[in-house]
Amino acid sequence: MxxxxxxxxxxxxxxxxxxxxxxxxxxxxxxxxxxxxxxxxxxxxxxxxxxxxxxxxxxxxxxxxxxxxxxxxxxxxxxxxxESPRDDLRWMVGDDLRLVCVEGVVSHAPRLVQAQRGRLASVAAYNPMLTRFRVRVEHVLDDAGARRVAHGALYVRVDEPMAVWPAAEAMGTGDRVRLTGFVTGLKGPSNPGERDMRARAHARGVSGSMRVARAALVEPMEGRPSALSRVIRWRDAVRARALQKIDGGGESRGVLAALLLGERDPVDDFAVESAFRRVGVAHVLAISGLHVGIVVLLVVMLVRIAGDHPRVQWAVVLCAIGCMAVLIPARAPILRAVLIVASVVAADMAGRRYDRLNMLALVAAVLLLFRPMDLFDPGFQLSFGVVAGLIALAPGVTARWIPALGTGAAHHVWAWVVQALLASSVAWSIATPIIAYHFGLVSPMAVVSSVIAIPLVGVALGFGYVGLGLMSVWGGLGAPVLGVASAASGWLVGLVLWLDGLPGVAVRVPTIGAVETIIALVLVVGWWRVVSRPLVQSMGIDLAKQQLRTTGLVAASLGLAAWIGMGWYGATRLPRDVALRIDTLAVGDGSAHLIRVGDDALLFDCGSNWYGVGQRLIPDALRALGAPRVRRAVISHADIDHFSGLLDAAESIGVREVLVTPQFVASSLRAGTPEALLVNELRAAGVRIDVISEGAGLRVGSADIAVLHPRVVDGFDRDNAAAMVFDIVVQTNAGDRRVMFFGDLDGAGLEAFCSRYAAGGFQPDVIEAPHHGSARASSIAFVRDLGPRVVIQSTGPSRVDDERWDSVRARCSWWCTAAGGAISAEVLRSGTIRVCQAGRTEIVQQSDDDVDVGSGKP
The missing domain is CATH 1.20.1280 (Monooxygenase)
Incomplete structure (x- = not known):
């Protein structure tokens, strides 16, 4: 059979x-x-x-x-x-900003968000509320007001707060609107490690983004919302009222809102969210199959109290799932979970025999036909991979180990504990290669932490949904029930933060290839088959074959470990022919330079005018570059666009020492400043703060670094004047090569620097454009006197191709992050300098007599 x-x-x-x-x-x-x-x-x-x-x-x-x-x-x-049809909006927008007027229908309800993210956002001098939503475009209006049919959606950002549904006079899903703003196509990745979201957005019908300066430029139009839009608006109103009923404050309220309503915005404490990720329980914050499964289990337990009525039981389960769908946005994880559970329930209600693994595969295949890009999504891979592993492996493993625990009352308790641990171990072993591939993180504590956290999640979900239902009818009765859920979420946060403080809770790993990940998953399945060996023996498998399989698994596992280890060793060290490498990340108006010599690394500045740059962008870029751990960082001066991402990135990239100027320390002594918050938080995390100034010397690998500015006694009216100047000298076969960094040096600071040093005496090979390439006359003259062969400009779009720099650009090789993304400059041991950006390579071949700047291969 x-x-x-x-x-x-x-x-x-x-x-x-x-x-x-x-x-x-x-x-x-x-x-x-x-x-x-x-x-x-x-x-x-x-x-x-x-x-x-x-x-x-x-x-x-x-x-x-x-x-x-x-x-x-x-x-x-x-x-x-x-593919896109001819009237798709994607053909009408380009990479450059274009002022247009469009008409369409709001497809996703507007929501209010803060302009800034990150742990320094609380002290941001300018952090207004913005409104974001999505609109499905129907017409584009030309200058004469004529309508042109267009299809596609736009991500819309309004630079002012607007009334959001369900407030009176608020714009909601299904409303027809006319918008005037700047439209641009979706951008590709600008840095290593960034995901290219264009194909995924295109699959969802999104063709570009629009920035609207004022709320008055969003004009309502006549027209009735569709029936589906009215349902969605009713759902949004129910969610808004439910969110208002969740009491508590801070972390526990945000976690409870995420658990019950899928509301991720309240979980704005990046430290808490990062702790969940490191401990290995971040999946509990994103409603998925786990949450639906817990709710189904709780409903089944309640129904069975009244007796064994299978059809009634599954009908109530479907009603419960429907209620969850009302409260929770129909995101991809929810759709996956609901479809899986609904398929199982439908088969049980029909009394049909079915194979769970087969049904899971068919559900996944159907979903891929509607959303093919989900195949590359870590959420899809984890959802179906873990569930498939539990279906295929967990029964054999538990049958192998639970009978050996004995009988009696204690047996049932230990059987439950062992079964939970084994199931968690199976899920962890399947998820770990996938998470390491996508995020570079391994959480050894996830097996235990998941077993402890899931009961708390179950309490929060059960009491939370019941409390929300009771408060809708009788608030006095629902409040204490919802209070239990709030307490459970608070205990969950406390548990995660405590586990996060333990040593070895998370391990950062370099990049792993897709082939290695697939091989690792195959080996995981093979090892679990070996663990359930007695069950396999009962099926008539020859013992000699099992021993041969075990030997093969050991050899394959050792071979894979050796292969990955050699890959990591090579990826985290510079090639032998490279003496020094500079990687300048594209962070907009800000700067982040990774300096590497051999296996040593230093981060010079780590900031942007968008403070969330340290949460994902910089750690992901460093991991992709083969430098996941950077122990030392430098802050050139007290301007927040040079350090806004360091507090968020410090733990992820392993920073243990931060070098600052005396003037930065003076700024940090003023309470309430970004510098004060940064220094206090870094010291609380065990990071050492060291002060350096003119005359200090450092070494990165075999390269010597001299600090040329500022002096301890220097006092300037502007922070830029006290920007740190780095002079890096590395030896090559053709002599010494010099690389210089200037931060935002200008004005009085530049005058003071030039009064002590003759610019023409340095003859640097590579420099950072002072103050992001601001076209001040003194800066232009200074760079012209320096005579660099390569200039790297880290800036946003406003300073690209400023014609006032033309005389300097004509004499050197000039590279700008805003023009093509991240830049890498390598000083080879032969003395050659190689610069790369967006697949374009340029070679600067140097000798004692001449300089040849030529374009290399793309």
């Missing part, structure tokens, strides 16, 4: 594998070799294979079906993510 089930299971998995293979093939052809096969071609091949199925027999039929599914996956991805 088992063979049909096995065959059915294989059939569902093969369907998923083929559709996923087609998606991967189409994306690989587009991303790697630049070939986009039209969806019509994919469907044409699938149609031809369907004809083969109708006339052939046997193996040919099965092969044609599998190939047809591959073509179906390729067609789905191409049609949704890589």
């Amino acid at each position: 088992r063979r049909p089930a096995i065959a059915l299971r294989r059939r569902g998995v093969w369907v998923l594998a083929c559709i996923g293979g087609g998606i991967v093939l189409a994306w690989w052809a587009h991303a790697t070799i630049g070939v986009v096969a039209p969806s019509a071609m994919w469907l044409g091949v699938a149609g031809a294979l369907a004809i083969v199925v109708g006339v052939a027999r046997g193996v040919v039929v099965r092969s044609a079906v599998l190939c047809g599914l591959v073509c179906l996956g390729g067609a789905t991805l191409t049609a949704q993510s890589l």
Whole structure:
């Protein structure tokens, strides 16, 4: 009786594998070799294979079906993510800002957000409330007011707060609006490690973004919302009222709102969210299959108190899932969880026999046909990968270990504990390679922390939903019930923060390839099969074959570990022919330079005018560059766009020492300043703050660094004047090469520097453009006198290609982050300087007699 089930299971998995293979093939052809096969071609091949199925027999039929599914996956991805109709808005917007007027329908309700993110946002001098929403465009108006039909959606940012639903006079989902603002196409990644979201956004129908200066430029238009829009608006009103009823403050309220309503915005404490991630329980903050499963379990337990009525039980479960869908936005994780649970419930209610793994694979295949880009999403991979692992592996593992615990009352308690630990271990082992691949994080504590956290999550969910329901009818009765849920969320936060303080709670790892990740998952499955060996023996498998499999697993595991270890060793060290490397990240108006010599690294500045740059962008970029741990950082001066990301990034990248100027220390003594908050928080985290000034010397690997400015006694009216000047000298086969950093040095500070040093005496090979390339006459003259061969400008769009620098640009190789993204400059041991940006390479070949600047290969 088992063979049909096995065959059915294989059939569902093969369907998923083929559709996923087609998606991967189409994306690989587009991303790697630049070939986009039209969806019509994919469907044409699938149609031809369907004809083969109708006339052939046997193996040919099965092969044609599998190939047809591959073509179906390729067609789905191409049609949704890589093709656009002629009237698509994407053809009307470009990379440059363009002032346009559009008419359309609000597709996602407006929400208020702070302009700044990050731990220094609380002391930001300018941090206004913004309004964000999405609009589905129907017409674009030209200068004469004529309408042109267009299709596509825009992410809209209004630089003022607006009334949001359900407030009176608020704009809601389904409203027709006319907007006037600057539109641009979606940008590709500007830094290493950034994800390219353009294809994913295109699959959702989003063609670009719009920035609207004032709320008055969002004009309501006549028209009634559709029936679906009215339902969504009612749902938004219910959610808003539910959110108001969640009492408490700070971290516990934000976590409870995330657990019950999927409201991630209240969880704005990045330290708490990061702690959840490091401990390995970040998944509890994003409503997914775990939350739906807990709610289903609680509902089933309550229904069974009244007796064993399976059909009533599953009908109540479906009603509970429907209520969750009302309160929670229909995001991809929710849709996945609801579809999986609904499929299982429907099969049980119909009394049909089914194979769970087969049904899971078919559900995943159906979802991929509607959202093919989800295949590359870590949430999709974790959801289906972990659930599949639990279905396929957990029963055999628990059957192997639980019977050995004995009988009696204690047996049942220990059986539950062991079963929970084993299930958590299976889930952790499946999730760890996926999380390491996407995020570079391994959480050894996740097995234990998940077992402890899930009961608290269950209490918060059960009492929370019941409390919200009671408060809708009788607030006096619902408040204490909701208070229990709030207390449970508070205990959860306290537990996570305590675990986060333990040593070894999280391990940062360098980049892992996709092939290595897949091999690791295969080995994980193999090892769990070995752990459940007695169950396998009972099925008649020869013991010698098991020993051979074990030997093979050991050899494969050691080989994979050695391969990954060698890859990490090579990735975290500069190549032998590179003496020094500078990586300047594209952070807008700000600066972040990674200086590396050998296996040593130093971060010179870590900030931007957007303070959230240290949460994801900088740590992800350093990991992608092969420098996930940087122990030393330098803050050039007390201007927040040079250190706004350091507090968020310090833990992620392993900063243990921060070097600052005496003038920065003086600024940090003033209470309430960003400098004071930064220094106090870093010291509380165990980071050492050292003061350096003119005359100090440092070493990064074999390179010598001299600090040339400021002096201890210098006092300036502006922080820029006290910017630190770094003079880096590295030895090459052609002599010494010099790299200089100036921060925001200008004005009185530049005059003081030039009074002590002759600019023409340095002859640097690479410099950072002073003050992000601000075109001051004194700065232009200073750089001209320096005579650098390469200039790196870290800036936003406002300073790109300023014509006042033309005379300097004509004499050197000038690179700007705002023009092409992150920049890498390498000083080779031969003396050659190589600069790369966005796939373009330029070689500066130096000798004692001449300088040749030429374009290299793209």
